[in-house]
Amino acid sequence: MMRAPRATRALHPVAWWLWALALAAAASRTLNPLLLSAIIAVAALVVAARRSQAPWAASFRAFLVLGVAVLGVRLVFEALFGAPIPGTTLFTLPEVTLPEWMAGARLGGAVTVEALLAALYSGLQLVAILACVGAANALANPTRLLKSVPGALYEAGVAVVVALTLVPSALAHLQLIREARRLRGQPSRGITSVARTATAVLAGALERSLTLAAAMDSRGFGRLRPLPARERRITATLTLAGLISLLIGGFALLDASTAPLAAVALLTIGAALALIGLHRSNRRAVRSVYRPDPWRWPETVTVASGVIAAAVYTAAAVALPAEMLPVTNPLAWPALPLAPLLATLIAAAPAWVAPPVSSTSGKSTADPVASLAPNDHLPAKAVAA
């Protein structure tokens, strides 16, 4: 009867995001390649230890690939256009002499180890930040994250999630059409075929969205509690005023001529007003949440481990600038400061603290069994894609 209860729970998706963002913040405080590599390694370790078999869990690799591509582009650009840094010349590219008015810019010329290393360090920082975001993507269940979104923003959140599911279903449909073209003896690849099938895929996606919209509506999606008009107007005014002062505060903060205190004050007031507005509009939403994700000590420990790393890195950036931002000229092997390294290792705590992913529920999420069976309507390759 009570067979198969939720055997294990997943860590709260918000906890994963906070941990990952804190780790990314730590990475943004240093250019030390050893520390950055440690951060990437920690992100990879936690993902390997605690990700499920769900479709989104594969995204970590995609983020890493993106990071490496960014790093490559960064190095190539440095070699081609980088400002000349004197030092050990690695190789010399043919230099294009640029006209007078472009003084300062450079194309080709000597490429020094120092310049490439500097580019490598800053590129590595980007990779580390991307790895953190990728880890959050791989670890946090997007639909459960949606449940933590305030009721007033829920509809917008659903639109995003539904849009995300449209891509895989369109891919599945594309595969069906390819097969159909083969059945009718038509070429299933090539330009003309793509043009012919594109319309069908788009039409299919639209049709499915409409069906889904009808199904959601008839199940009560978007029901609102009737509120007096005066109440609604107050809420709208509060939210609008909050957003406007947030905007002005943001500009003021970036504008050096404004007193920073005024900017911070505007931002605080704006945030407060917007939050009140959001809270009030929540009262209009009827929604409740089935099995909300609990926040227990693993969540707290996870977030704390990330926050500790971020705090230590921020402090170290002030106290140990030479170690945190190593110079490449003259060439030197970067030092490995102990405190940030320890903090990075602490950030690996979720790999043990977070509840383990149950192999069954994880497996069934991407269970190839029926999802790939042809009578499931979606052909195998498309689902895998």
Add this chain to the structure above:
Amino acid sequence: MIRFENVTLTYPDAREPALRGVSLHIPEGELALVVGRTGSGKSSLLRAVNGLAPTFTGGTLQGRVTVDGRDTRTHPPRELADVVGVVLQDPRNGFVTEVVEDEIAYGMESLGLSTEVMRRRVEEALDLLGLNDVRQRPLRTLSGGQQQRAAIASVLAQHPRVLVLDEPTSALDPAAAEEVLAALQRLVHDLGLTVLMAEHRLERVVQFADRIVHVHGDGQVTDGLPVQVMADAPVAPPVVELGRWARWEPLPLTVREARRFAGPLRATLSALPPRPERSVIPPPAAPATVAEVKGARVQYGSHVALSGVDLRLHAGEIVAVMGRNGAGKSTLLRSLVGLTEPSAGQVRVGGQNPVELNGRDLTSTVGMVPQDPGDLLWNESVRQECIESVDADEARRLFEELAPGVDPAMHPRDLSEGQRLALALAVVLSAGAPLLLLDEPTRGLDYPTKHRLVGLLRRRAAAGGTIVVATHDVELAADVATRTVVIAEGDIVTDGPTRDVVTASPQFAPQVAKVLAPVQMLTVADVLAALPEAL
């Protein structure tokens, strides 16, 4: 409970209204069955109940539809969600979440029910529809029957007082269909739910109905007691046809009722000399082999879809492939047309490996109409679809034969289910392949369209073609197949003449066979052929 008052529904760009002056009242606690030809407006009627038509379909609605006193003009579908639960034709397209349990909770979350209530109702719904074992499974990995039950459970958990179902069993195998219908029956009896359901397979549902709503196709809608409506409805299950032919009074609607009348008929029939095996053409001494499957094994991940299947198909045969949802029927068809390549064993069609064939070589060897015939159609009009076929004139002729009087400028999407199947068939058949594969061809087909399909298949086979039909429709298999193959868990468990196979198992037996057992007759036509003069 549901009240239509002089309702006229007109879709944009439509010449005729889909519903015209409909007045209808379904009292609380009734199970009402909506019958009618394909494309007659059944879905429009169902969608009008909670205002999905015209809100999501466009068009205008005159008159008044009220459910539990709420008018659909002033209440959009979402405001009726606590009163009306709607399960549309293909539940897959209506799933919002990924996992069974979350899907069941989704509607209740929208209604803002408290967590405790939701927990309790989720458990109840899981039990009621027997889904507890799959509660944590992703919806897309479920079988068709489980998906259908999950869709019903997710709607029921909202505790609606009216349940609207569009073809709830058409995609299900006989056993799964019985499960769903039994669950519905229980809901009507135990909870006093009002159910409005459209279904083509009357043989499955007519015995559960308290009322039949007949949608005539010209916008008219009439309703009455099942016995009255069935007495002269153009659509009727075989048991009713048999009852009408034998002039049994009162008209039997179930096998049980019919068996009580059938004693004399059985006696007459069993006194007849034994008839020869049903066959379209007399089998030659050594029938030509059209296709051969030897030890074929297909695996998707850890799931074995076919495990070493051996099958030989001969010229002039119509083979029905039956079995549970997910038993491997579609995989068998797919490997015969080369869409799936077996990991072991081999498939030969006309001596060739279908995986290696392409273009004309493939279409002139084997043709297949997939489960959703719409997948095969991607052009803007019926005319264009025919032009893109291998033989345009033949395709046009076949389509005209199967679905007479369709405007060739119509978009394939605007055709009814039956017309779409006719178009896909015409397109595939025009290539003239000796082997034709049909995957669930009768899904959503009404009896007249089915009859035309059966006629066409018989003529093809008589001309020496081979046809393989994967189907859940036992009446179709009984009607058309010369040979029946039953697949379970990727294995062929039975392979033999249809008459022997289907009468041996109550699950696959058609209604007439059940009524006349132990006399081995499968269809009303069989009885007519044996006894030309009425009793």
